[in-house]
Amino acid sequence: MKRLYILLMLILPFALYAGEEELGYVIPDFDAIEKDVNEPSSHYYYPKLFKRFCDGDTTMTPVELERLYYGFSFQEDFEPYRDVKYNREKATDLYTKESHTPEELDRIIQNAQRVLADFPFELRQMKLLSYAYEQKGDIEKSYIWECKLRQILGVIISSGDGLTPETAWYVISSIHSYDVIYCYGFTPSDYIFVEPMYDFIEVENGVADGYYFNVSRLIKEHYRKQ
Secondary structure, rough: OOOOHHHHHHOOHHHOOOOOOOOOOOOOHHHHHHHOOOOOOOOOOHHHHHHHHOOOOOOHHHHHHHHHHHHHHHHHOOOOOOOOOOOOHHHHHHHHOOOOOOHHHHHHHHHHHHHHHHHOHHHHHHHHHHHHHHOOOOOHHHHHHHHHHHHHHHHHHOOOOOOOOOOOEEOOOOHHHHHHHHHOOOOOOEEEEEEEOOEEEEEEEEEEEEEEEEEHHHHHHHOOOO
């Protein structure tokens, strides 16, 4: 993404995920998550959670959101390291502009909807939808997409602080690592894979030299589906 996306993502959702584990980290228990989201009788059965999220439910709890986000990696249509489908050339033209006509806003919305149909947790497109709807005067839809974005970012940020491998942020998309970096207002400068399951993103202006992301779910599913 270019200039517009980076500017849009400079929001800090620090306090949005406070709850049961206030001031602590909520490290995902993948065994429990897999069991919960695949059991039809469970409150956390994945189709139920996903429908609520798609319907714009802003009342989902931290545990429900954790099951929603990480639980997606246990669904058969989850493809690690997927390349989301959108017209990159036309999209780049849109995202380098500082303002947009009503027709351009419609194009942003249409493109974002196509991407989200392919990967429902593409955070950049959520933010762009919120922006486009706000510019068009549809405040309700803008709020819903902003809320969805913050809900998912909150899940990731609550999983650690990114400062060490042991406190890495857990993600189910390598793109989400950069989303978090931009969200905090940092500028990524380099990427290093740290064995056995961490992405380390160096930054130019952070409180640390870089931040760790646990990508174990991507790696495990990548090898399972080969």
